[in-house]
Amino acid sequence: MIHGGVCAAKGFKAAGIHCGIRKNKTKKDLALIVSECRASAAAVYTTNLVKGAPLTVTKQHIADGFAQAIICNSGNANTCNSDGIQVAQKMCALVEKHTGISADDVCVASTGVIGQKLDITPVEWGMDALVNALGDNSSDAANAIMTTDTVEKQLAYSFECGSAQCCIGGIAKGSGMIHPNMATLLVFITTDCAISGAMLHDALCEVTQDTFNMISIDGDTSTNDNVCILANGLAGNEPITEHNENYVLFRSALFEVMNGLSRMIAGDGEGATKLLICSVVGAKDMPNARTAAKSVICSSLFKAAMFGADANWGRVLCALGYSGADIDVSKVGVTFSSVAGIIEVCRDGSGIAFDEDEAKKILSKKEINVLVTLGDGKAEATAYGCDLTYDYVKINGDYRT
Amino acid sequence: MIHGGVCAAKGFKAAGIHCGIRKNKTKKDLALIVSECRASAAAVYTTNLVKGAPLTVTKQHIADGFAQAIICNSGNANTCNSDGIQVAQKMCALVEKHTGISADDVCVASTGVIGQKLDITPVEWGMDALVNALGDNSSDAANAIMTTDTVEKQLAYSFECGSAQCCIGGIAKGSGMIHPNMATLLVFITTDCAISGAMLHDALCEVTQDTFNMISIDGDTSTNDNVCILANGLAGNEPITEHNENYVLFRSALFEVMNGLSRMIAGDGEGATKLLICSVVGAKDMPNARTAAKSVICSSLFKAAMFGADANWGRVLCALGYSGADIDVSKVGVTFSSVAGIIEVCRDGSGIAFDEDEAKKILSKKEINVLVTLGDGKAEATAYGCDLTYDYVKINGDYRT
Numbered sequence: 001m002i003h004g005g006v007c008a009a010k011g012f013k014a015a016g017i018h019c020g021i022r023k024n025k026t027k028k029d030l031a032l033i034v035s036e037c038r039a040s041a042a043a044v045y046t047t048n049l050v051k052g053a054p055l056t057v058t059k060q061h062i063a064d065g066f067a068q069a070i071i072c073n074s075g076n077a078n079t080c081n082s083d084g085i086q087v088a089q090k091m092c093a094l095v096e097k098h099t100g101i102s103a104d105d106v107c108v109a110s111t112g113v114i115g116q117k118l119d120i121t122p123v124e125w126g127m128d129a130l131v132n133a134l135g136d137n138s139s140d141a142a143n144a145i146m147t148t149d150t151v152e153k154q155l156a157y158s159f160e161c162g163s164a165q166c167c168i169g170g171i172a173k174g175s176g177m178i179h180p181n182m183a184t185l186l187v188f189i190t191t192d193c194a195i196s197g198a199m200l201h202d203a204l205c206e207v208t209q210d211t212f213n214m215i216s217i218d219g220d221t222s223t224n225d226n227v228c229i230l231a232n233g234l235a236g237n238e239p240i241t242e243h244n245e246n247y248v249l250f251r252s253a254l255f256e257v258m259n260g261l262s263r264m265i266a267g268d269g270e271g272a273t274k275l276l277i278c279s280v281v282g283a284k285d286m287p288n289a290r291t292a293a294k295s296v297i298c299s300s301l302f303k304a305a306m307f308g309a310d311a312n313w314g315r316v317l318c319a320l321g322y323s324g325a326d327i328d329v330s331k332v333g334v335t336f337s338s339v340a341g342i343i344e345v346c347r348d349g350s351g352i353a354f355d356e357d358e359a360k361k362i363l364s365k366k367e368i369n370v371l372v373t374l375g376d377g378k379a380e381a382t383a384y385g386c387d388l389t390y391d392y393v394k395i396n397g398d399y400r401t
Numbered sequence: 402m403i404h405g406g407v408c409a410a411k412g413f414k415a416a417g418i419h420c421g422i423r424k425n426k427t428k429k430d431l432a433l434i435v436s437e438c439r440a441s442a443a444a445v446y447t448t449n450l451v452k453g454a455p456l457t458v459t460k461q462h463i464a465d466g467f468a469q470a471i472i473c474n475s476g477n478a479n480t481c482n483s484d485g486i487q488v489a490q491k492m493c494a495l496v497e498k499h500t501g502i503s504a505d506d507v508c509v510a511s512t513g514v515i516g517q518k519l520d521i522t523p524v525e526w527g528m529d530a531l532v533n534a535l536g537d538n539s540s541d542a543a544n545a546i547m548t549t550d551t552v553e554k555q556l557a558y559s560f561e562c563g564s565a566q567c568c569i570g571g572i573a574k575g576s577g578m579i580h581p582n583m584a585t586l587l588v589f590i591t592t593d594c595a596i597s598g599a600m601l602h603d604a605l606c607e608v609t610q611d612t613f614n615m616i617s618i619d620g621d622t623s624t625n626d627n628v629c630i631l632a633n634g635l636a637g638n639e640p641i642t643e644h645n646e647n648y649v650l651f652r653s654a655l656f657e658v659m660n661g662l663s664r665m666i667a668g669d670g671e672g673a674t675k676l677l678i679c680s681v682v683g684a685k686d687m688p689n690a691r692t693a694a695k696s697v698i699c700s701s702l703f704k705a706a707m708f709g710a711d712a713n714w715g716r717v718l719c720a721l722g723y724s725g726a727d728i729d730v731s732k733v734g735v736t737f738s739s740v741a742g743i744i745e746v747c748r749d750g751s752g753i754a755f756d757e758d759e760a761k762k763i764l765s766k767k768e769i770n771v772l773v774t775l776g777d778g779k780a781e782a783t784a785y786g787c788d789l790t791y792d793y794v795k796i797n798g799d800y801r802t
Contacts, residue, residue: 046723047723048719048722048723049721049722049723049728049730050718050719050721050722050723050730050750051722077715079715080715080718080747080750080751080752081751081752082749082751113713113715114713114715114716114718114719115714115715115718115747115751115752116752117752300701300793300797301797304793304794304796304797304798305797305798307794307798308797308798310798312514312515313516314478314480314481314514314515314516315515317451317481317515317516318449318451318515320450320451321449321450321451321452322447322449322450322451327450329450329451346481346516348483349451349481350481350482350483350516351481351482351516351517351518388794388797389794390791390794390795392701392705392794393705393708393789393790393791393793393794394791395705396701396702396705396706396709396789397705397706397708397709397711
């Protein structure tokens with residue numbers, strides 16, 4: 001694990017500024033990430049039928065497997081606007097005008113309120129400052145893409161690939177409207193590893209299944225979900241063009257980045273006071289394991305119980321029961337744990353006597369593990385989420401005004 | 402519409418008492434409904450794999466299409482207990498002992514916390530008082546089955562069937578863990594209409610699709626959902642044994658009862674301050690209409706926005722987009738209305754200018770209508786739900802203690 005976020009890999013610079021899309025001048029609202037050369041590129045997108053206009057433009061621009069820059073604003077999602085596509089294209093054209101990078105090699109993303117026109121003027125005015133600020137500023141970019149997030153989310157790893165030392169890092173935003181399906185939130189990842197666009201896409205899709213697609217904050221799949229990765233090859237490794245040993249090394253490094261960001265997002269869910277981690281073991285197969293784990297994490301009743309540090313394991317059983325996963329209820333076991341200890345609360349589908357005070361102590365910590373044993377096979381999966389709190393309601397009772 | 406709830410129909414008596422399952426002595430916790438003769442019986446149950454023990458026993462007892470009594474306790478769901486079936490059978494045996502009605506003709510239900518053993522002792526002690534209290538006491542029974550409900554839920558209608566005047570009425574409980582699928586919550590319906598068990602079952606299943614299966618409070622499908630109907634035939638109409646005109650009359654009356662109870666349940670959702678009604682029109686077919694309407698009603702973000710009287714229609718579009726329904730986003734329209742007025746906020750998938758103050762006024766009322774036009778066909782469906790509030794979190798942060 002290393003410092004530097006999206007600037008950790010060779011040849012990447014980033015910037016984040018306040019350009020005026022948001023009224024609050026202390027909140028950055030425009031981010032730019034550039035590679036010094038064209039990079040292999042891959043992305044996954046929301047499966048919501050209502051899609052942010054920037055996604056359509058990004059999809060076109062990386063259709064050839066290459067890109068060189070990512071521009072992203074917060075404060076407005078540029079979604080459900082009749083002029084959305086034009087505005088997103090204009091943002092790419094502004095990057096070309098100010099950096100010389102072809103607009104066709106620019107990925108664009110927006111996040112914020114849906115259905116209000118995005119005024120391009122502040123972006124135009126801010127481009128000079130944004131480009132001038134390019135440097136080792138991953139943190140500024142991470143801040144500029146935040147909406148209701150309370151902490152910036154970035155991390156980076158170095159790994160060996162063949163004889164070369166590679167770096168990979170990412171930034172993410174996401175706090176509400178988080179229930180990814182095939183893709184999620186906004187995540188931008190950079191690496192100097194040499195890898196083809198096709199292999200990059202395969203690795204991204206594989207890892208997404210076990211990371212971003214396994215988190216949920218509120219059950220609402222966003223219209224603007226987008227994970228985008230650029231690999232510029234400057235590490236000098238032999239390019240990865242097939243599913244070989246180096247591909248596996250790269251995929252592991254990518255998993256570390258995406259899994260780390262997933263946990264950060266879940267723990268910073270809107271209003272959250274706790275990170276909830278549900279691990280299901282002994283499932284028949286992976287789809288059943290994933291479905292069961294995610295159902296627990298998504299249950300409003302379970303989430304509210306965790307907020308209250310109430311060991312109401314019946315709600316875990318209930319969520320498993322309606323999940324759609326193929327499980328034998330009479331074999332289910334549930335154990336809660338945290339840094340304060342571990343406590344078994346259900347065995348063979350029925351409750352067992354446990355110390356309520358001890359359970360309360362365990363569930364009062366910031367990170368809660370729920371272990372569900374199904375006793376049906378060998379598949380396992382982990383899902384991440386957060387508790388449901390007064391502040392979630394407060395934040396979302398009046399988001400726009 | 403008439404008075405009397407489950408006692409409106411000829412030959413039905415009800416009672417509700419406090420027997421001691423709950424510690425709070427002012428809260429009734431045991432209900433009994435009896436018919437003076439055996440009645441046709443039908444029921445639908447939760448699809449949750451984790452099922453309350455009483456459901457298994459009820460299913461056995463009405464397998465022959467007949468029943469004569471319903472006993473139900475609140476304060477404990479008798480679910481996920483190793484001795485659950487025996488306790489549920491014991492409750493039926495107690496009804497036989499005290500009324501002479503065969504235990505095999507008794508339906509049993511329980512509602513409350515999951516995974517704590519249900520002590521039969523208070524039920525044994527309370528049976529004398531319960532049977533002595535049998536009379537025109539639908540309200541007592543409705544109160545006795547309540548958990549976090551804040552208002553009792555009962556209603557009744559009279560209707561003509563052939564030359565006979567029939568009555569049909571019901572009571573319901575349900576406030577949290579409400580996201581029915583094929584069956585829901587606890588609802589007990591009585592009628593003096595003469596109708597075969599098979600026709601009763603058909604009507605119940607048909608009407609459930611458009612009523613209880615179209616409400617959601619928190620997305621959590623309960624383990625103990627159960628709608629049970631008894632038809633004792635004392636109205637003297639020619640028995641309904643096929644899908645004829647009288648069947649349609651009966652089904653319409655049943656719809657009125659079940660639809661009315663559905664609205665009551667949605668409006669009394671845990672912590673709710675508002676009843677939300679989402680009507681989708683112009684859908685390709687019924688499944689798409691139902692899926693779209695229910696997705697809006699289930700969205701935590703939309704529910705929180707309604708709590709805040711915030712006309713954040715982007716969240717309606719978002720929920721439609723991830724619903725799985727086959728819709729053309731570019732044709733979608735959204736209109737909010739209440740007793741305070743009506744306001745169009747989205748047309749052809751994009752926002753239109755509207756008066757925010759006017760919208761706030763409309764959304765500040767107790768009953769909010771969201772009209773979604775899809776422009777794709779003629780199917781329509783309506784779903785019922787409630788807003789997401791601080792009190793939902795409060796109620797569920799510490800339900801057990």
